[in-house]
Amino acid sequence: MKSYDFDGSTPQGATRKVTSVYVYEAPVRLWHWVTVLCIIVLSLTGYFIGKPLPTMPGEATFQFLMGYIRFAHFSAGYILAIGLIGRLYWALVGNHHAREIILVPVWDKAWWREFFFEIRWYLFIERYPKKYIGHNPVGQIAMASFIWATVFMCFTGFALYGEGTGAGSWAHTAFGWVLAAFGNSMDVHSWHRLGMWAILLFVMIHVYAAIREDIMSKQSMVSTMISGFRMFKD
Ligand code: HEM
Ligand code: HEM
Numbered sequence: 001m002k003s004y005d006f007d008g009s010t011p012q013g014a015t016r017k018v019t020s021v022y023v024y025e026a027p028v029r030l031w032h033w034v035t036v037l038c039i040i041v042l043s044l045t046g047y048f049i050g051k052p053l054p055t056m057p058g059e060a061t062f063q064f065l066m067g068y069i070r071f072a073h074f075s076a077g078y079i080l081a082i083g084l085i086g087r088l089y090w091a092l093v094g095n096h097h098a099r100e101i102i103l104v105p106v107w108d109k110a111w112w113r114e115f116f117f118e119i120r121w122y123l124f125i126e127r128y129p130k131k132y133i134g135h136n137p138v139g140q141i142a143m144a145s146f147i148w149a150t151v152f153m154c155f156t157g158f159a160l161y162g163e164g165t166g167a168g169s170w171a172h173t174a175f176g177w178v179l180a181a182f183g184n185s186m187d188v189h190s191w192h193r194l195g196m197w198a199i200l201l202f203v204m205i206h207v208y209a210a211i212r213e214d215i216m217s218k219q220s221m222v223s224t225m226i227s228g229f230r231m232f233k234d
Contacts, residue, residue: 020231021133023097023224031087032225035150038080039203042153043196045073050193074161081154084147097134101143111137122209129217133230139209142202149199156192160185 024032048069056063091102105111115137120126122138130136135143159179162172182188214221220231 018231018233020220020229022228023133023230024228025090025094025098026228027086027090028094028098029225029228031083031090034083035080038076038083039199041072041076042080043200045069045076046193046196049073050189077154077157077161080150081158084150084154087147100134100140101147104137104140104144115141122212129213129219131217131219131232142206142209146199146202146206149195149202153192153195153199156182156188156195159188160192 049066052066056065088102091099114130117126117130118136118138121129155175155178158171159175159177159182162169162175163179163185165171167176179185179188182191210221210225213219214223218233220229220233224230
């Protein structure tokens with residue numbers, strides 16, 4: 001038995017070697033959790049914008065439920081968009097881990113070897129995990145796709161928003177062309193909605209992978225996105 005194998009008892013003098021490295025700086029972590037909140041609000045409110053409740057009790061004059069739902073959606077939309085701009089800025093000025101999900105080295109053969117190794121690891125084919133200070137290549141691709149999905153949601157979202165605020169508003173001036181590019185507003189609604197399901201698919205896989213890695217890969221995950229430090233457990 002190695003000195004750091006733990007069998008339930010505390011062997012005398014046994015130590016567990018834990019090293020830690022600072023990886024995700026505060027702005028990255030803040031952006032992550034603010035974005036999580038925004039996605040929750042945007043998905044819940046967006047769902048009801050697309051499929052409003054069929055009936056409401058009481059007098060119509062006293063109802064403003066859809067107004068509140070849309071207000072929450074647009075507010076969270078603004079926060080998401082500003083957060084994204086902040087995150088892209090941090091990719092320029094932050095440490096090199098802040099660039100990992102913006103600049104994915106798809107031209108690098110060694111990177112692809114690691115990518116396929118990680119796929120096999122996630123499929124339970126590889127038995128021993130590799131350790132990464134930042135994101136592993138599969139995580140990198142998944143998270144880069146999330147960035148692009150967010151860009152898509154902001155373009156289509158602000159195009160729809162500009163429709164409401166009307167010609168001459170900043171949103172209409174900046175993103176009105178998106179409606180024209182899609183051909184009509186209905187198609188933009190449908191693609192915006194489909195974007196939500198793509199993001200929710202990412203979230204389900206992402207949360208599963210983060211917790212699975214936390215348990216199986218001998219390195220910290222969830223706490224890394226809270227404290228910024230990655231701990232290597234042996
Ligand atoms: C990941 C982020 C987002 C998600 C998941 C999301 C989700 C949705 C969904 C599901 C709908 C209903 C589509 C339909 O079936 O008609 C919707 C509508 C809409 N969203 Fe988003 N959205 C996001 C980001 C944004 C952003 C950044 C904005 C910008 C302000 C925005 C503005 C709008 C507008 C204006 C509508 C149409 C409202 C209406 O017709 O009453 N969305 N969103
Ligand atoms: C709406 C939900 C979520 C979205 C959209 C999301 C998105 C992301 C993104 C884009 C990153 C990359 C961060 C960067 O490098 O800037 C990331 C990393 C991470 N997220 Fe999330 N996340 C969500 C929820 C969660 C939850 C609930 C957890 C915890 C269980 C979590 C744990 C992590 C961890 C541990 C990392 C770092 C992974 C690594 O080091 O490779 N995420 N997430």
